[in-house]
Amino acid sequence: MNLNVAWFGVLAFTLAVYAVLDGFDLGLGTIHLLLGRTREERTRLIDSIGPVWNGNEVWLLAAGGSMVVAFPNLYAASFSGFYLALMLVLWLLLLRGLGIEFRHQIHHPMWEDAWDVVFAGASALLALLFGVAFGNVLHGVPFEAPGEFRGSFTVLLNPFSLVAGGLSVATLALHGACWAALKTDGPLQARARRFAAVLWIAAAVLLAVMIAASFAVRPEFTKNFRAQPLLLVLPLGALALLIVNRLAIARGHDRQAFMTSSGYIAAVLAAAAAGLYPMLLPAAPGSAAGGLDIYNAAAPAGSLRIALVIYLLGLAIVSVYLVNVYRVWRGKAVGVYR
C-alpha cells in the first residue's frame, strides 16, 4: 500500500471518528430543547456530554491537522473555497462551546435558558452544515483553476447537498437521542427512546432519498464497488447496523442502540469514502479544472512518511485517554456541573 492510499484511509478514519464522537453531542444539542422539557432535564443532558465534548472536538482538529500535513492542496482549496461556510462553522463552534461551558457558571433561569437556546441552535446548524459539506464533497465543487474554487452559499446550497444536510441532522439527532437514553433514566430516558424511534424513521427515509440522489448526481460512484465487490460490505453493513439499531431502540437496549448508531455512522462514511476513492474533492460537472485526488493534493513523500508515524503514535496515546475518560464517566450522567 502506498503512502497516499494510507493517508486517504487515515483521513477517512479521523473524520469518521469525529462524526461518531462529536456526532452524539451535536445530535443531543439538536434535540436539546425538545427533549429536555424542564431546565432540570436540560441540565442533565448537558451534564452527560460536559466532560467529553471537548475531547470529541479534538478529532476535528486532528482531521484538520491530517489534511494540512498530508493533503495541503486539499486543505488550501477547501478551506479557502468554502470560506464563508467555514467561518460560519467556526462561529457556531464558538457559540456552542460557550453554551456548554458558560451555562453552568451562573445558576439563574435567564442565563441558563439563553445558553440552552444558543447551544441547541448552534448544534442543529452545525449538524446541517457538516452534512451540506459532506454533500458537496460527494457532489463536487466548481473548480475554476487547479486547486481553486469559490464556494459561495448559492453554490454550496444545492438540492443534493441540502438532502445530505437533512440526513446529517436526522442521523445525528438519532445518535444523540440514543446517547441520551443511555445516559439518563426515568421519564427523560423514556422520552429519549421515543425520540430515537421517530428520528430513526426520518433518518432512514432521508438515507433512501440520499442513496437515490447519489446515483443520479454521481453515477461513477458505483465504479469502485463493481471493481471490488468486497467493498459492498460497507454499505450493506451500514444497512444491517441501521436495522439492528431500530430493534435495539424498540427493546430499550440503550447500549446496543448507541453502539449501532455509532457503527452505522462510521459505516456510512466508510462507504462514501470507498465510493469516492481516489478522489478527495471532485470537480462538479462543467468545471474549468479537474478535482483533487490523493495524488495531486498530497504532500511530498517524506512528509507523509513522518506524519504517518506521528499519527499512529498519537492514535495509540489518544486511545488510552479516550478509554479512560469514558470509563471515568461511565454510567448515568451525574450533576458534574452542579
Add this chain to the structure above:
Amino acid sequence: MTDAAIAARWQFAFTIMFHYLFPILTMGLGVLIAVLKTIELRTGDALYGTAARFWARIFAITFAAGVVTGIPMEFQFGTNWARFSRYAGPVVGQTLFMEGVFAFFAESSLLGVFLFGESRIGPRAHWLSAVGVAFGAVLSGFFIVATNAWMQHPVGYSVVGDHVELNSLYALLTNPYVRWQYPHVICGALVTGAMVMAGIGAFYLLARRHEESGRLFVRVGVVSGVICSTISLFPTGAFHGENVTRFQPAKMATMEGLFKTQAGAPLAIIGMPDRERQELTDPIYVPGLLSYLAYGNASARVTGLSDIPDDLEPPLEIVYYAYHIMVGLGTIFIAVTGLAALLLWHGSLFARRGMLWVLMIAMPFPYIANEAGWVVAEVGRQPWTVYGLQRVADANSLNVTTGMTYFTLLGFMGLYLVLGILYLLLFARIVNQGPQSAATASERVHA
C-alpha cells in the same frame, strides 16, 4: 502587498492576539495549580486544596475561552492563508497535528476529570490529573511555538515542487530557534499566572475578605513571580535575543532602532525612532550593551538598518515600541515581585497595603508584555511568512476577497467582544464568591 493580504493580516493579528490572552493564563495557572495540589498532597493542608479548586474554576472558564478562540487559528491557515498552507503545510502541519493529538487532547480530557472527578477518583489520581492538565497545557505551547520557530528559522526541510518537505522531525523539534523561544514564552505565561494569583490575593487582603487564602495566593504568586520574571530576562530572554541577532539581523536592528551598523553598539533604553534623520529622538543609551546582549561581547559589530535592503525591513515603529514595552515591563516585574519577595521574607508584606496595591494593579501588565513580545516576533518577521522562503504577499488565499475577510473580521470582533465581556463577568463573579465558596460547592458535589 494586496489589500486582500492586508485584510487577512488584520484578521489574523486580531484573532491571534485575542486568543492568546487565554492560553497565557492557562499555561501559567496550570503549572501553579499543579504546585498547589502537590503541596496539598505532601502536607495535607486543606487550604491548598481549596486554593487549587478556586483557581481551577478560573482555569475552566479561561480554558473554554481559549479553546473556542483557538479553533479559528488552525482554520485560518486554510481559509485565509491557502498559499501558505499549500507551501508549508507538509512541515507546519506536523507540529499542529501533534499539538492536537499529543497535548490538547490530554489537556481537555484530563481537565474534565480534574474539574469534576475529585469525588470519583482518589486524591493521588486527582493530583495526577492536575499535573496532566498542566503538562498538556505546557506541551501544547511547545508544539505551537515549534511551529512558529520553524516560520522564524526554517530547518530540516527541502523544497519539492510547490511544497516544502520535512526531512527531519528531530530537526524541527530541536530547532535552535525554539530552544530559547519556548522557555521564554513559558516564562512569560508563568509570570502572568503568578502575578494574577498574587494580584487576586492582594485584592482579598486589601478588601479584608478570605484573608487566609489571600495570603496563600500572594505568597505562592510572589515567589513564583520573582523566579519566573528573572528567568524571563536571563537566561531565556538574553539567549533568545542572541538567536534573533544570529538568524534575523533585520528584526534585531528594528527592535533596537539601530540605524547604522556599528561596533560597540549601545542599547537604547528609551528614545523615539526618526526615520528621516536615521536616529533616535531623545534617547537614553547604555554604551556597548546591545553588542553585549547580541554577541556576549561589548565591542562586537551589530548590523544596523542601513545595511538591510529596504524591502526586507520590518515595520520600524511597531516592532521598536513593542520590544521596548516588553523589556520595560519585564524589568518592572522583576523589581515589583523582587521587592514583594523581600518583604515577604522579612514578614511584613501582608501589612504593607501600598505594596499590596501595587501587586493588585500590576495584574493586567503581564498580558501586555506577552502580547508585545509576540508582536516583536511576528511583525519583526515581515515581510516573510516563512523566513527567507515565502513572503506574506505570496501567502494569502487568492480566492478570498478583501471584502470577505473584512466581513468575517467584523464578525470575529463582535463575537469576541461579547466573549470578552462574559469572560470578565464570570471572572469577577468567581473572585467575588471567593475560595471558600469553591470549597463548599465541591463539598456539595461530594455529598
